[in-house]
Amino acid sequence: MARRLAALGASLFLHQYAPHDRDQPWGEDPGGVEAVVTGVRSALAATDASVRHMQLDLAVPTAPAELVEATAQALGHLDILVCNQARSGGDGPLGTLDAAMLDAHWAVNTRATILLTQAFAGRHDGRPGGRVIFMTSGQDLGPMTGEVAYAASKGALASVTRTLADQLADQGITLNAVNPGPVDTGYPSPEAYEAVRRHFPQQRWGVPDDPARLIAWLVTDEAAWITGQVINSEGGFRRWA
Numbered sequence: 001m002a003r004r005l006a007a008l009g010a011s012l013f014l015h016q017y018a019p020h021d022r023d024q025p026w027g028e029d030p031g032g033v034e035a036v037v038t039g040v041r042s043a044l045a046a047t048d049a050s051v052r053h054m055q056l057d058l059a060v061p062t063a064p065a066e067l068v069e070a071t072a073q074a075l076g077h078l079d080i081l082v083c084n085q086a087r088s089g090g091d092g093p094l095g096t097l098d099a100a101m102l103d104a105h106w107a108v109n110t111r112a113t114i115l116l117t118q119a120f121a122g123r124h125d126g127r128p129g130g131r132v133i134f135m136t137s138g139q140d141l142g143p144m145t146g147e148v149a150y151a152a153s154k155g156a157l158a159s160v161t162r163t164l165a166d167q168l169a170d171q172g173i174t175l176n177a178v179n180p181g182p183v184d185t186g187y188p189s190p191e192a193y194e195a196v197r198r199h200f201p202q203q204r205w206g207v208p209d210d211p212a213r214l215i216a217w218l219v220t221d222e223a224a225w226i227t228g229q230v231i232n233s234e235g236g237f238r239r240w241a
Contacts, residue, residue: 001082001084001208001212001215002036002040002043002051003039003040003043003212004212004215004216005080005216006040006041006043006044006045006049006051007043007044007045008045008216008219009046010049010079011046011049011050011051011075012049012050013051013054013070013071013074013075014037014040014051014053014054015053015056015085016036016053016055017057017058017085018033023089024088024187025187025189026187037051050075052071052074054070058108058112058116059087059104059107059108061107061111061115063112064118065115065118065119067116068081068119068120068122077125077127078120078123078124079129079130079219080130080219081116081131081132082135082215082219083112083116083117083132083133083134084133084135085108085109085112086108086154087153088150088187090104091146091147091148091149091150092146092147092148093145093146093148097149101149102149102152104149105150105152105153106149106153106156109150109153110153110154110157113134113157114160114164117132121173124172126171127172128221129221130168130171130173130174131173131175131219132168132174132175132176133177133219134157134158134161134175135154135178135180136154136158136177137150137151137179138179138181138232138234138237138239139154139155140155140158140230141179141232141234142239157177158177158179158230161175161176161177161228162228165227165228166228168227169227174218174223174224174226175227176218176223176228176229177229177230177231178215178218178230178231178233179231179232179233180206180211180233181206181233181234181235182196182205183205183206183207183210183211184205184207185208188205199237199239200235200237200238201236201238202235202236206233206235210233211233
């Protein structure tokens with residue numbers, strides 16, 4: 001997503017929180033944060049564009065406002081907010097849940113996204129081109145039995161999309177949510193990869209550039225008339241197969 005926006009001429013402020021991935025079976029990005037930032041810088045199209053980044057735990061209540069403030073100080077006016085952060089892992093089905101598990105997913109996936117949007121709106125001056133993108137999952141299209149906390153937190157974003165889009169419309173900001181479907185970012189085990197692959201008509205998982213193309217379009221003027229929508233970008237994923 002960042003590389004797509006960089007290619008369109010944007011300057012970017014990237015957020016990351018490496019300790020989350022380090023604690024997961026898939027681990028953090030190969031080469032670490034600097035490898036990701038270097039890759040984004042290589043895609044910059046505008047000669048005056050830049051890439052900054054910051055590590056911050058969005059589970060902390062004050063972190064969303066802190067992140068938006070740091071971005072504004074670094075880049076000036078903010079045009080686009082993509083809420084791609086997510087807590088994943090440490091979840092389960094009914095019978096294994098507890099309050100801490102539910103609260104942890106809510107704090108990062110839902111509360112931080114709403115607070116980021118609030119802080120972004122507070123910084124936006126109403127000029128044309130304001131864009132907010134939420135990321136949901138397929139929780140409204142089929143069961144996510146082993147991920148109750150995750151599905152609940154992502155489902156809340158889908159449900160609040162129209163409400164927030166309506167409030168932001170008077171500022172000239174559009175807000176849409178994207179469900180990218182299963183995307184291979186290196187996390188699935190070989191067994192999980194093969195089981196899920198068979199559900200796609202094209203016999204492949206989504207790749208990061210699949211949702212990135214949609215999101216890059218949504219933030220352009222071409223999508224200025226689209227707001228309050230939850231858009232599923234799943235390549236025909238067949239849950240019943």
